[in-house]
Amino acid sequence: MNSRAKSVSLTRAIASVFAKELRVEFRSFELLTSTIVFALIVVFVFSFAFNPSAADSRRFGAGFLWIALLFASSLMLQPSFTRERANDSLAALVLAPIDPFAIIAGKLFANFFFLILVELILLPAFSVLYNVPLLGIIGPLAGVMLLGTFGIATVGTVFAAIASQARMRELLLPLLLLPALVPLLIASVGATMGLLSDSRELPSAWVAVMVCFDIMFFTAAWLFGGYLLEE
Amino acid sequence: MASRIRESIFGQALASVSVSVLIGFAIYGALIWAPTEKTMGFLQRIFYFHAASGEVMILAFCAAFIGNVGYLIRRKIEWDWLAISSVEVGLIFNTISLVTGPIWAKPAWGIWWDWGDARLTSTFVLWVLYIGYVILRRMIENPERRAVVSSVFGVFAFLDVPLVYFSIWWWRTQHPPPLITKPGGLAPDMLKVFFFTMAALTALMAIFIRQRYKLEAVRHTVAEMQIEADYRNEGGAK
Amino acid sequence: MSASASTTAAESGLAISFTDVEKRYGSHVALRRLSLKIAPGEFVALVGANGSGKTTLLRMAALLSRPTSGKVEFQNAVPTSDALTPAEIKLRIGMVGHFTMLYDELSAEENLRFFASLYGLNNPHKIAAESLIPAGLSARAKDLVRTFSRGMRQRLAIARALLANPSILLFDEPAAGLDREGASWLAQTLSALRKSGATVIMSSHGQSEALTLATRAIAMRGGTLIEDSGPNGNARAIIEREAAPIVGIWDGAQ
Numbered sequence: 191m192n193s194r195a196k197s198v199s200l201t202r203a204i205a206s207v208f209a210k211e212l213r214v215e216f217r218s219f220e221l222l223t224s225t226i227v228f229a230l231i232v233v234f235v236f237s238f239a240f241n242p243s244a245a246d247s248r249r250f251g252a253g254f255l256w257i258a259l260l261f262a263s264s265l266m267l268q269p270s271f272t273r274e275r276a277n278d279s280l281a282a283l284v285l286a287p288i289d290p291f292a293i294i295a296g297k298l299f300a301n302f303f304f305l306i307l308v309e310l311i312l313l314p315a316f317s318v319l320y321n322v323p324l325l326g327i328i329g330p331l332a333g334v335m336l337l338g339t340f341g342i343a344t345v346g347t348v349f350a351a352i353a354s355q356a357r358m359r360e361l362l363l364p365l366l367l368l369p370a371l372v373p374l375l376i377a378s379v380g381a382t383m384g385l386l387s388d389s390r391e392l393p394s395a396w397v398a399v400m401v402c403f404d405i406m407f408f409t410a411a412w413l414f415g416g417y418l419l420e421e
Numbered sequence: 422m423a424s425r426i427r428e429s430i431f432g433q434a435l436a437s438v439s440v441s442v443l444i445g446f447a448i449y450g451a452l453i454w455a456p457t458e459k460t461m462g463f464l465q466r467i468f469y470f471h472a473a474s475g476e477v478m479i480l481a482f483c484a485a486f487i488g489n490v491g492y493l494i495r496r497k498i499e500w501d502w503l504a505i506s507s508v509e510v511g512l513i514f515n516t517i518s519l520v521t522g523p524i525w526a527k528p529a530w531g532i533w534w535d536w537g538d539a540r541l542t543s544t545f546v547l548w549v550l551y552i553g554y555v556i557l558r559r560m561i562e563n564p565e566r567r568a569v570v571s572s573v574f575g576v577f578a579f580l581d582v583p584l585v586y587f588s589i590w591w592w593r594t595q596h597p598p599p600l601i602t603k604p605g606g607l608a609p610d611m612l613k614v615f616f617f618t619m620a621a622l623t624a625l626m627a628i629f630i631r632q633r634y635k636l637e638a639v640r641h642t643v644a645e646m647q648i649e650a651d652y653r654n655e656g657g658a659k
Numbered sequence: 660m661s662a663s664a665s666t667t668a669a670e671s672g673l674a675i676s677f678t679d680v681e682k683r684y685g686s687h688v689a690l691r692r693l694s695l696k697i698a699p700g701e702f703v704a705l706v707g708a709n710g711s712g713k714t715t716l717l718r719m720a721a722l723l724s725r726p727t728s729g730k731v732e733f734q735n736a737v738p739t740s741d742a743l744t745p746a747e748i749k750l751r752i753g754m755v756g757h758f759t760m761l762y763d764e765l766s767a768e769e770n771l772r773f774f775a776s777l778y779g780l781n782n783p784h785k786i787a788a789e790s791l792i793p794a795g796l797s798a799r800a801k802d803l804v805r806t807f808s809r810g811m812r813q814r815l816a817i818a819r820a821l822l823a824n825p826s827i828l829l830f831d832e833p834a835a836g837l838d839r840e841g842a843s844w845l846a847q848t849l850s851a852l853r854k855s856g857a858t859v860i861m862s863s864h865g866q867s868e869a870l871t872l873a874t875r876a877i878a879m880r881g882g883t884l885i886e887d888s889g890p891n892g893n894a895r896a897i898i899e900r901e902a903a904p905i906v907g908i909w910d911g912a913q
C-alpha cells in the first residue's frame with residue numbers, strides 16, 4: 191500500500207457522495223418508485239376532487255403539478271439522513287477528511303437528480319390526464335422545472351438533516367419545509383401558469399424570484415449546513 | 422448579593438411601570454385622542470395596534486436572527502437564549518397582528534382576509550415558520566444540539582422573509598384583489614399616534630425579551646445545580 | 660501494514676491531548692472535566708462498564724463529537740508552527756465504532772471503494788481489493804453487506820478503518836461480534852499496527868485477546884478517569900481488575 195491518503199477537492203468529494211447516493215438508490219429503486227407512485231396518486235386525486243375542464247386545467251394545472259411535487263418531495267427527502275442512521279454510516283462520512291458541506295451537497299444533488307427523474311414520469315402523465323399540451327413549451331418548461339426543483343432539493347436536504355435530529359421527524363419535515371417553500375411555490379406556479387396560458391409567455395419576474403431563492407439558500411446551505419453534522 | 426437582588430428588583434419594577442404607562446398612553450391615543458376615520462369608523466382604531474405589532478414582530482425576528490448567527494459563530498449558549506426569547510416574543514406580536522388584521526380589514530376592504538395582501542399574508546407565513554421553530558426545539562432534548570439545529574433553521578426562516586414578502590407582492594400585482602378601497606395616507610394626528618404606539622410596543626417587546634432571557638438563564642442555572650447535586654449524591658465528588 | 664507504511668505511521672504520529680473536557684447530553688454528563696495526554700505510538704486500553712464514557716471519549720478523539728467545554732488538541736510528533744486543520748487530522752484517524760458504519764445496500768468492495776475515494780487514495784479499486792484479503796473477505800467482495808454475518812461485517816468495518824493507513828486508531832469494542840478466529844485476526848492486526856508505530860486507543864468492557872497488547876490502561880467510571888497506568892505502569896493489573904472476565908462470550912454468537 192504505497193498510496194497515501196490526501197485531502198480531496200470539494201468537487202471530487204461531492205461527486206463521490208453523489209455517486210454513492212445513486213448507487214445505493216439504484217440497487218433497490220425503493221425511494222424512487224414510492225415517490226413516483228405517490229406523486230401520480232396526488233395528481234389523480236386532484237382530478238377527482240376538482241373534475242377540471244380543459245380551460246380549468248390550464249388555469250389550475252400548474253398549481254396541481256407543483257403541489258404534487260412538493261408533497262412527494264417532502265416524503266422523498268425524509269430518508270436522505272435517516273437512512274444513514276441505521277449503521278451510523280453518517281459518522282463514517284463525517285470521519286472522512288472532506289469538507290462537511292460535501293456530504294450535504296452530494297445528497298442535495300442526488301435528491302435533485304431523483305426529483306428530476308420523478309418529474310420525467312409525472313409531466314407526461316399530467317399532460318395526458320389534464321389535456322394540457324406540453325410539447326410546444328418543453329424548453330422553457332424544463333428551465334422552470336429545473337430551477338424550482340433545485341430550490342426544493344436545496345432547502346429540503348438541509349431540512350431533512352434538521353428533522354433527522356429531532357423526535358417525530360416524519361411529521362416535522364413537511365411542517366418545516368412547506369412554509370419555507372412558499373415563495374418558491376408561488377414563483378414556480380406563476381412561471382408554469384404563464385407557460386400554460388394562451389400567450390405561452392414566461393414571466394421573467396417569477397424566474398428572477400426562483401433564481402434568487404436558489405442562490406440564497408444554496409449559499410446558506412454552504413455556510414451553515416456543515417453545523418448539522420456535528421454531535 | 423442581597424443588595425444586587427434588591428437593585429435588580431427595583432430596576433425591573435421601574436421598567437415595568439414605565440412601559441405600562443407608555444402602553445396606557447398608547448391605548449388612550451389610539452382609542453380616544455386620535456380622530457375617527459370617516460369611512461371606516463371606530464373600528465379603524467385597531468389599526469394602530471395591528472400595524473405597530475407587525476413592525477415590532479419584524480424587530481423581534483431580527484433579534485432572533487442575530488441570536489441564531491451569533492450562536493453559530495461564537496458557540497456561546499447565551500446567543501441561543503436571545504434567539505428563543507426573541508422568537509417567542511415575536512410570535513406574540515405576530516399573533517396580535519394576525520388577529521387584529523381581519524378585524525381591521527373588514528371595514529377597510531369589505532372582506533376579512535385578502536390573500537393578495539403581501540403584508541397580511543407574509544405575516545401568516547412567518548407565523549407558521551416560527552411556530553415550526555418552536556416545535557422543532559421541543560423535539561430535541563439536548564440543549565447543545567437544539568441550539569445548533571434550531572439556529573440553522575432560524576437562519577433559513579429569516580432569509581425566507583423577504584422572499585415571501587416579494588413573491589406575494591408580485592403575485593398580487595397579477596391578481597387584482599377584490600377589494601373596494603385601500604386607505605390612503607394617514608392624517609398627521611393619526612401618524613403621531615401610530616408612531617407613539619410603535620415606540621410603546623417596542624419598549625414592551627424589549628422588556629418581554631429581557632424577562633424571557635432571564636428565565637432561560639435561571640433554568641440553565643437550575644440545571645447546572647441539579648447536575649452538580651446528582652454528582653455529589655452519587656458520591657463522585659470525593 | 661507494509662514496510663513503507665510502518666515508517667510513515669511513526670513519522671506522522673500525532674499526540675492527542677484532552678484538557679478539562681466536558682461533554683453533556685442535556686442533564687446527562689458523559690465526560691466530566693477529563694484531562695488526558697496520549698503520546699504517539701501508545702497502545703491504550705480503555706476499560707470500564709457500559710456508560711462510563713469510553714465511546715464519547717473515542718468519538719471526541721475522532722472529531723465526531725464536539726466538547727461542551729474544554730479542548731481536544733492534536734500535535735505533530737515534530738511540532739510545527741502551523742495548526743493542523745480538521746481535514747489533516749482526519750486523514751490520519753481510523754475508527755471502528757459500535758455500528759458498522761457501512762452501507763448494507765452496497766457490496767463489500769463498493770463500500771471500501773467509496774471510502775477510499777473520500778480519502779483521496781489513488782486507484783480505489785486496487786486498494787479495496789487489497790484490503791479485503793487480510794480481512795478474509797475476498798471471496799465475498801461482490802456480495803452485498805446485507806447478506807454478511809455479524810462477524811464478517813465487523814471485519815469489513817475494521818478493514819474500512821484501516822483503508823488509509825491511519826496513524827491513530829480508535830477502536831470501540833472492536834471484538835464485538837467476532838468469533839474466536841476473528842478475535843485472533845484482530846489481535847494480529849493490532850499487533851502489526853503497534854509494531855508500525857501507530858497509536859491505538861481501544862475500548863472494551865470485557866477481556867479480550869487484543870487487550871493483552873496494551874501498553875497503557877485507563878479505567879473509566881461515570882465520565883471520569885478513575886485509574887491510569889501511565890505509559891510505563893502496570894496496564895495488566897488495571898485490565899484484569901476492571902475488565903469483566905467474560906472471555907469467549909461472543910464465541911459461537913454467529
